[in-house]
Amino acid sequence: MHSPALSVLLPCFNCAETLPRALDSLLRQSFHDFEILALDDGSTDGTADVLAAYALRDSRIRPVRLPRSGLVEALNIGLQLAAGVNFARMDADDESLPDRLELQMGYLDANPALGLVGGQVRFGGDPRSSRGYSLFVDWQNAQRTPEEIRRNRFVECPLAHPSFLFPRWVVERFGGYRQGAFPEDYELVLRLADKGVPMGKVAEPVLIWNDPPNRLSRLDASRYSQEAFFALKAEYLAGWLERNNPFHPEVVVHGSGRLARRRLAFLEAKGIRVAAYVDIDPRKIGRHIHGREVIGPQELPEAGRCFCLSYVAKRGGRESVEALLRSKGYLPERDYMLVA
Numbered sequence: 341m342h343s344p345a346l347s348v349l350l351p352c353f354n355c356a357e358t359l360p361r362a363l364d365s366l367l368r369q370s371f372h373d374f375e376i377l378a379l380d381d382g383s384t385d386g387t388a389d390v391l392a393a394y395a396l397r398d399s400r401i402r403p404v405r406l407p408r409s410g411l412v413e414a415l416n417i418g419l420q421l422a423a424g425v426n427f428a429r430m431d432a433d434d435e436s437l438p439d440r441l442e443l444q445m446g447y448l449d450a451n452p453a454l455g456l457v458g459g460q461v462r463f464g465g466d467p468r469s470s471r472g473y474s475l476f477v478d479w480q481n482a483q484r485t486p487e488e489i490r491r492n493r494f495v496e497c498p499l500a501h502p503s504f505l506f507p508r509w510v511v512e513r514f515g516g517y518r519q520g521a522f523p524e525d526y527e528l529v530l531r532l533a534d535k536g537v538p539m540g541k542v543a544e545p546v547l548i549w550n551d552p553p554n555r556l557s558r559l560d561a562s563r564y565s566q567e568a569f570f571a572l573k574a575e576y577l578a579g580w581l582e583r584n585n586p587f588h589p590e591v592v593v594h595g596s597g598r599l600a601r602r603r604l605a606f607l608e609a610k611g612i613r614v615a616a617y618v619d620i621d622p623r624k625i626g627r628h629i630h631g632r633e634v635i636g637p638q639e640l641p642e643a644g645r646c647f648c649l650s651y652v653a654k655r656g657g658r659e660s661v662e663a664l665l666r667s668k669g670y671l672p673e674r675d676y677m678l679v680a
Contacts, residue, residue, distance in 0.1 A: 344400075346374035346441060346505075347424030351414045355432035356386035358550075362432050363394050363401070371441035374428075376401045377418045382408025412524050416516045427511070429504040433550050434464070440546035444505040447542050454486070455537035456506045456529070458499035460544055465551030473551055486538040491672050493533050494573050495658070495680040501525035503547045510537065521562050522572040530576040570606045577679065578610035584673070585647045590615040592646045594661045596624055596634050600651035603680070607649075615646065643669035648676035 348366060352359060366376055378391045378401060391403035404421060406414055419427065426448065430436060444457050451457075460481050467474040476496065483489050483498035492498055504525070514535055517524045532539065562568065582588055589612050593604060596617035604614070617634045619625060625636045640648075648670065650661040658678055670676050 344373050344375045344424045346371075346426045346428055346445065347418075347422035348374055348376045348428045348430050348441075349379065349415055349418040349422065350376055350430045350432060351379045351381055351411055351418070352383060352387050352391065352432045353381045353408075354383045354385045354387060356383075356390050358433040359387060359390050360394075361435055362430065363390075365435040365437070366430065367398055367400075368438050369436065369441045370439050371445055374400060374441060375423060377422055378403045379414040379418050380405050381410065381414045382406060410519075412517045412519045415524070419511055419516045424508070426505060426507050429502050431502040434502045435548040435550070437462075437546055437548065439544070440503075441505075443542045443544055443546060444503075447540065448505065448507065451540055453538055454540045455510045455532050456499065456504060456539040457542065458503045458505075458539070459542035459546030461500045461503055461547045461549040462545050463551070464548045470551050477549060484541050484543060486540050489539050489541065490533055492678060493530060494577050495678050497523070497526040497529055499525075499529060499539065499541065500547065500549055502549060522568050523564055526569065527572055530572065534576055534579065567606075570603050573679070574606035574610055577677070578607060578612055580677075581612060581647070587615075587647050589613050590646075592616050592618060592640070592648045594618045594648060594650040595652040595657070596629055597653065599653045601629070603651055603653075604649075618648075637664055640664075640668060643671070643675050646675075650676065650678050651680070653680065 350362070363376070380387055380391060380403060388403070388405065391401070395401045395403055404417070406417060426445070428441065428444070440459065444459060448454060448457050461477060463474050463477040465473060479496065480498060480500060483492050489498045510532065514532060514537070518527050520527070529539070581591070585591065591612060591614060593600070593614050596619045608614070614632045616632055617629060618637060618640060619634050620637060624634045627634050648665060650658055652658055652661050658680070662678060665676050
């Protein structure tokens with residue numbers, strides 16, 4: 341029996357309205373050697389009927405009817421049932437561009453050491469009413485090389501989940517999706533990076549990433565809240581610092597505002613200690629926060645004498661901090677890490 345080169349995991353829940361567009365976008369692919377595991381997670385609308393009709397049209401579509409158990413469980417069942425040598429992700433409210441699978445499979449073939457391949461995505465929402473999400477997509481698209489993805493993984497998730505494509509060996513070696521009070525896609529990225537697995541991204545757009553009001557990241561407050569993201573990042577960052585920070589457990593933190601300290605609290609709970617804060621606000625310089633002095637950028641120690649974390653939240657601030665650190669000879673991952 342032929343094993344397809346690729347299994348596309350397509351979770352479906354009450355998506356009868358958007359599902360045809362998603363399926364059509366996959367059936368129009370220039371790459372043909374794939375199956376679609378349509379994982380119907382207990383839908384109560386016409387989703388099952390849509391899948392049945394499409395399965396009659398194209399044998400590559402495999403509807404899988406599941407009791408309602410949530411996205412993570414559906415994805416892991418899909419990984420178990422998939423016949424493909426590789427796996428790709430797709431959401432039922434998004435659209436894959438015609439060359440998506442061909443581009444990503446070609447990129448993976450040319451870079452077989454990669455454990456995960458993403459791609460550029462087009463924002464499918466209103467950039468004015470969803471400005472924050474639109475800016476996030478722009479930032480994500482700017483993280484292209486394996487080095488950029490690795491160095492910026494503690495800022496935000498550097499790859500769009502519905503654009504994921506990864507080989508079977510990744511799941512066999514490191515497991516599938518984990519269930520918990522955290523975003524499952526970001527946890528997978530951080531876990532793979534923690535294990536030294538390189539990740540890359542196709543330079544061309546591969547997906548239209550829509551932003552409907554019922555998107556799961558809007559509805560599931562426990563797994564997609566800011567606190568859930570901060571806690572998840574802190575877990576993996578603390579482990580990375582223990583292995584890589586020569587001054588462990590002390591760090592110098594750029595940014596001393598309330599938001600930065602709220603984010604930092606998750607890391608402090610893991611045993612990381614702040615040696616000093618760096619801030620550009622002259623009103624704060626010279627003061628102490630919980631016994632730690634706030635210093636100005638000019639007082640920053642020479643490279644090699646501390647390890648810095650940037651928690652600056654203001655737009656453009658992260659880039660300014662990195663420019664300052666590089667001007668003083670600091671190198672990413674050796675002397676500092678960008679965080680958010």
